[in-house]
Amino acid sequence: MSYVTPREFATKMIDAGEAKIFMSTKDTLIRAYMAGAILALAAAFAVTVAVNTGQFLVGALLFPVGFSMLYLLGFDLLTGVFTLCPLAWFDKRPGVTVKGILRNWGLVFMGNLGGAITVAIFMAIIFTTGFTHEPNAVGLKIGLIGESRTVGYAEAGGAGMLTLFVRAVMCNWMVSTGVVAAMMSTTVSGKVIAMWMPILVFFYLGFEHSIVNMFLFPSGLMLGGDFTLMDYIFWNELPTVIGNLVGGLTFVGAMIYATHYKPSKQQELITDPVSSVGVAAE
Numbered sequence: 001m002s003y004v005t006p007r008e009f010a011t012k013m014i015d016a017g018e019a020k021i022f023m024s025t026k027d028t029l030i031r032a033y034m035a036g037a038i039l040a041l042a043a044a045f046a047v048t049v050a051v052n053t054g055q056f057l058v059g060a061l062l063f064p065v066g067f068s069m070l071y072l073l074g075f076d077l078l079t080g081v082f083t084l085c086p087l088a089w090f091d092k093r094p095g096v097t098v099k100g101i102l103r104n105w106g107l108v109f110m111g112n113l114g115g116a117i118t119v120a121i122f123m124a125i126i127f128t129t130g131f132t133h134e135p136n137a138v139g140l141k142i143g144l145i146g147e148s149r150t151v152g153y154a155e156a157g158g159a160g161m162l163t164l165f166v167r168a169v170m171c172n173w174m175v176s177t178g179v180v181a182a183m184m185s186t187t188v189s190g191k192v193i194a195m196w197m198p199i200l201v202f203f204y205l206g207f208e209h210s211i212v213n214m215f216l217f218p219s220g221l222m223l224g225g226d227f228t229l230m231d232y233i234f235w236n237e238l239p240t241v242i243g244n245l246v247g248g249l250t251f252v253g254a255m256i257y258a259t260h261y262k263p264s265k266q267q268e269l270i271t272d273p274v275s276s277v278g279v280a281a282e
Contacts, residue, residue, distance in 0.1 A: 013257075031111070071191070174207065
């Protein structure tokens, strides 16, 4: 059977979070580095497709290929561990502590950043022929994205910060839904189809993903974007990281944990006929 029931994948989510917390430093960093690099390549691919075709929807339709690859290869994004790791603590798994969760988050952040910046440097070299020419059309577009999603927010002040935060919350609502959706199937095709849908939604609607931005904005700076490193950090990356944490943990992790892993007693009786019979007999 290829479909996994909600109660079963809820347990898989907690098991996955627990395993990531206890993973070695070496493995955590390698898997995070590769995840950041692959997602950055997917972002470069999607922007290239959008520029060359003139159709952003086409780029958005193809962007999930990167997410699917990194998930199937067992690599880790910060947005995913934001959602999964706290569930092991909620469930009081032995040895799981807040310190362990924060350790995992810190290592994954550093690994994702390293992978994304590596690809940012590689792509900047490609877009400028080794920094000997002006950026090509794709490079110019990446620079403009960096400006609009840093300086553009700053110009709007508090309203811009609120918009950025909400976009980040909704981003990881969708991205973490993709992580969880992959656990609903035991086949590769089923996992890919389930992941593809929410990732497409997040990318096409322009939500803010902290790891994608680790590629777009550093490369945008290298390609002549009219914004600064501090613009990027304060007016994008930090609020995006916080929003991603809130979105994934609140709208995905906590909700699934509450209703599928820890359902109400009444719901347990409805879904468990054996227990219902036992209660009735008493």
